[in-house]
Amino acid sequence: MDPDNDWSDVLSGHPIFSLPEVFTGPSPRAEVSLELSSNTLPSFTQLDPTEDGPAPSGRRQVMVLKDADLIVAAGREIRMTSLGDAKLSRSTRKTYKTLHTPNIQFEIHQISLNPSGKLLAVAGAFQVAVIVLPRPGFARLVPDTIDCKSVQVGQFYHASNAAAPIAKIEWHPWGEAGSTLMVMTTDGKLREYDISVDTEEPQQVLAFIPEKKANSFLAADASEREVASFTLGKGRADWGPLTIYAVTKSGDVYAICPYMPQNASIPSSYIHSLECFISAKQEFLAQGTSAAAKNLSTLYDYQRKYVSALLKQLPPGTVFPAASRPILIHPPTTIKAPPARQGPFLLQPSPRTLEGSEGGDATDMSYLAFDPEDDGGEGDGGETEHLGVVMIAFQDGKVDVCLDVEKVEARWDVKATNRDLPMLAVYETIDLGLVSTLSEITASEEEPSPLDLLQANHPAFLTDPIHADAIYVYHAFGVHALNISPVLQSLAIALRTDDESGGMSLDSALQQSAGTTVQPILTTLSVERKCSNPVIGVAIPNDVYLTYSIFILTSAMRIISFPLSLRTEPARPPPTQVLPPAKDSAQISQKSYWLTPPEGPPAYVSLLQNNPYIPGPASSRPSGLPKLPQLSLPQSTKGTEFMLTPDTLRYLGTTGRELAAQCTDIRLAVKAADERVMLQQEELTRMASKCREMQTLVEQLKGPKREASEARFKNIQAEQKALLGRMDRLLQSLMERASPELSEHETKWFEELKRMKGEITGISKYDEGSLVARTRLLEREYARLMPALKELTEKEKRRKEKLAESTQGLGFSQAFEFGERSNLERLRIAEVEQQISDLAAKMDVALGRPPSAQ
Structure with a gap:
């Protein structure tokens, strides 16, 4: 095709x-x-x-x-x-x-x-x-x-008449063999079905809307008890993949964590990463002594039990950082309490209401996560690598973009004295322009307002499978494309500026941050017939x-x-070059010296700018x-007769103005492109002329100038050799004139060195009087005597121990007799030590302190 x-x-x-x-x-x-x-x-x-x-x-x-x-x-x-x-x-x-x-x-x-x-x-x-x-x-x-x-x-x-309507169906990505189906009904019940096990009874049931207590009255809006949609969280080394979010028609967001399919296939690397995450949390809390730290410590103890139960299900040999592989995991049963429903989330600051709109029910939500691993490694977006974005759509075309700055963690339905509500930071509120478009359609007094059509509007999200920052919103009046890459870039710049300036300019950077790019790509609203497909x-x-x-x-x-x-990914900086060995440093420095441009104005100035040319928007x-x-x-509608009404005229006028403005922009862009082409052609002519000059110069350098230079270099080398020989002869003559013979002190010094060499090494090879031979003899005698002395020392040590044990129950006369015998042995040891010391003194050998003196 x-x-x-x-x-x-x-x-x-x-x-x-x-x-x-x-x-x-x-x-x-x-x-x-x-x-x-x-x-x-x-x-x-x-x-x-x-x-x-x-x-x-x-x-x-x-x-x-x-x-x-x-x-x-x-x-x-x-x-x-x-x-x-x-x-x-x-x-x-x-x-x-x-x-x-x-x-x-x-x-x-x-x-x-x-x-x-x-x-x-x-x-x-x-x-x-x-x-x-x-x-x-x-x-x-x-x-x-x-x-x-x-x-x-x-x-x-x-399938019964009393059944709650289906809100959304979705397959769990970690379901074993991809057979885990999640069905959310509007009454807030999320049922998990494993198609390979049982298609009639759910494996698990999560309740996002609590049951009403009997004989009780709850003054709540009906939209607060109807769930519109749900989505799964994302993450790498946190509780994100085990979190499920739900939004009610009133816009309240709830979460349940932890949740995993009854038969889940989870990567082993995620379980090890989650264990490291909890260990780091516990180590950080161990440094605090406040009551809040103690409460969190109890929570992390529950999380530790949960992750330990997951680790026990790993097969033997699955250690970190081995290659990750999917492992069949079942939800742990060590914690009897069910996972707690967390929420409703506090939206800070409060999302704004669209002008001209009375509000509408929430219809869908989506969770976006941005991972540098998906982009092939670490890049410039490292500041937002763990950032999650929650997007909520409403009937009137409003889309709230919230940042998941406080990640949801696992909690269980246990008695807690104080449980704060989770929070989502509202970054911006997007207006798809549905209210303003319908407001421009005129209606007679007998006809209902076109804004009533928003009651049947149900915007839904679809994420781009290739680019994670592109998401599409389709609804009853068309399709809009949302690109949140400017938001991520602004947040990355703000965080980088905050790190460099010590946190003083984060607020100002966020005030100047860009918003999500919104682009309508399809509209199905017929202004003439006041209807839509x-x-x-x-x-x-x-x-x-x-x-x-x-x-x-x-x-x-x-x-x-x-x-x-x-999209084309930006070029990454080249890897750091490894420095060559030290022996080549002189050549490298010499080469880099000649390649360094000289100071002053450059030899050639291009007509083009340093930055590459970027076409207009x-x-x-x-x-x-x-x-x-x-x-x-x-x-x-193609065969029907076209009716000209004020609404169609207004629509045609608006479209014509947009087309005229777009044509003007295109003409300006074409003019700028033509000027750029002319500039590049002129630059090409200058570069070709300069290249011809350089080619002529190179030919001259290769021809007669090269031969003359080579002859000159040979003459210089010959003259250099002659000068070096003359310098050597001159230096030798100067040395002979200054000191023709050795002085008396120099002669005595050399004789003393010769005598010392004879005493140390000996006159001949077998001179037994040399210090080297005497030292070797002393080493052999020392090696011969030391074992006996060590054995004697050990015997004396054992004798003292026995004597100490025996003297505890001896009388005065017996102790006196042992004391005399000990004095005799000590005198004998002192005589032996004295003999060894005399022998070492005669042989000029330095010995350490004797054992008795230690």
């Missing part, structure tokens, strides 16, 4: 995006029901347990990618096709396969692919099911329908060999694609997305 062709042209007419049978069958449903308007608003907002409508949660995600295979849910059908065939143009007729799943008898609102890519979880308004996907190569099968095994999950909890699916392939684009699907089953751009598209959002309307 030609890379210039857009995927929208390839997939626009694909039959996989045809409407479900309910819109094309014998009694077709009106396609108007797919639109969000004032007439269809009740079907999007009113809850009907007997119908699988979009009302219960409003979350829609009916399109996912499995490598090069596209999976789309249309009504109650699951369709699959291969994008690789479309890219390589292997088939002229576009086809797809329908997965035959008789157990699924509900409208599919959400689909989620497990980490292994073999299971597909589907959810409607109230029911959940899991489908076993066909093996690769399904596209070569002849039948259009493929039988697939499917099973419903938790029918007792999710909500976005029901967004997918981004993680296979760059296929394509790096974003696929967007609307409720009218219209597919739109935008190519994305891969109008001509650069780092993300590859369009500057203005594309308008996507259903196919049915």
Whole structure:
């Protein structure tokens, strides 16, 4: 396929995006029901347990990618096709396969692919099911329908009329064999199902909303007891991966930690890192003596027990820092208390309210973590390597960006005297512009306000699989792209400045920090008809060999694609050069001396600036997305007559002004680029002229000048040799004139040295009177006598010990007799020591202190 062709042209007419049978069958449903308007608003907002409508949660995600295979849910059908065939143009007729799943008898609102890519979880308004996907190569099968095994999950909890609506489904990344499915219902119950063990009963149940006590009254808003979404925490050496966050419709954030699947496959390196993290915490708290430190010490004791139970499950030989590998781990049961629900989080400072909005329910949340290891090592972003960002979306188009500065730690539901609420630092509040866009649409007095359409809006997040700082928000009126890399860069600069200035300029740096880049890429709102086609699916392939684009699907089953751009990583500084050995230091210094430019003005000044040329923002598209959002309307509106209304005129005027401003920016950018090209051409001409001059000079140096220089160097070398010989002769003559013979003192000094050498080394080789021979004789005598003396010393020591033991019970006469015998032995030892000392004095050998004197 030609890379210039857009995927929208390839997939626009694909039959996989045809409407479900309910819109094309014998009694077709009106396609108007797919639109969000004032007439269809009740079907999007009113809850009907007997119908699988979009009302219960409003979350829609009916399109996912499995490598090069596209999976789309249309009504109650699951369709699959291969994008690789479309890219390589292997088939002229576009086809797809329908997965035959008789157990699924509900409208599919959400689909989620497990980490292994073999299971597909589907959810409607109230029911959940899991489908076993066909093996690769399904596209070569002849039948259009493929039988697939499917099973419903938790029918007792999710298939009854009294069941709570499904808020979100997600596979746990650490589930054993990728079979752990998490199902969150709006009543705050998170149920964990292990598909390989039991599909009916959950392995674990987490409650984010406590049960109401009997005969009690709680004055709380209903939105405070309805969960909108949940997400998993992230981290490397902390409790982040074992933390799960949930947000209620009122915007309250709760967390439960620790949480892991009943059958988890956890990297061994993470368990060792968590152990080091807790050990460091305990060592730090051991230095404090306050009451708060004691309370935290008790908490860390619980955490130590938890991690110790994890370490006991590691197989023998799994030591740190060995290569990490996934290990089957089960949640420890050493701590009987369940994990505590932490929250609600304090949002500091309080998020602002959008102008013209009465507020709205929270709809989704996402946790972003930034790790330098993902970028290939340590880089400039080391200051934010452990920073977590929590993003919360609301119905009115508000997105709160919060920094997870105080990481959640494991806590258990035990009696505690004081438990502070966790905190999230609100960095900024993003306005997607939905309120202002709907406010510009005029409505008559009989018609409802266009702002009422926000009641059916359900923004949801989708993280870019390649760039962690890019996230997309899709909602009922289009798609927005958010890039938080400016936030991370600003925080990194602020922290670096704070370290260098001692904490004096952190506040000022944060006041000047940049915000998240917001770019609308698609709008589905029809100003003329005052309706919209909500976005029901967004997918981004993680296979760059296929394509790096974003696929967007609307409720009218219209597919739109935008190519994305891969970012180029900045060049890293070269590694530090190892210094050569000391013997080559002179050559290195001489070489660097000649390569050092001389002082003064440079010999050549370039017309270009030192910094590289950066194109203007109008001509650069780092993300590859369009500057203005594309308008996507259903196919049915193309044949209708266009009506000119004040709203359409206003929309056309606004779009025209934006296009005119963009054209002006492009013209200025083109003019700047032309000037740069002319400057580079002039610089190229100057450099070519300079190169010709240098080439002429080099040719002259290689020709006659080189021969003359070589002859001159030879003459200089000959003259140098002659001068050195003359200098040697002159120096010798001066020395002979100054002192022709040795003086009397010098003669005596040399004779004394000769005599001392004879005394030390001897006149001949076998001179026994030399100091060397006498020293060797003394060493042999010393070696012969020392064992006997040591043995005698040991005997004397043992005798003294026995004497001390015996004298404790001896009488006066016996002690006197032993004392006389001891005096005699001491006299004998003194005589032997005196003999050895005399012998050493005769042989001029220095001995240490005798044993009796020590």
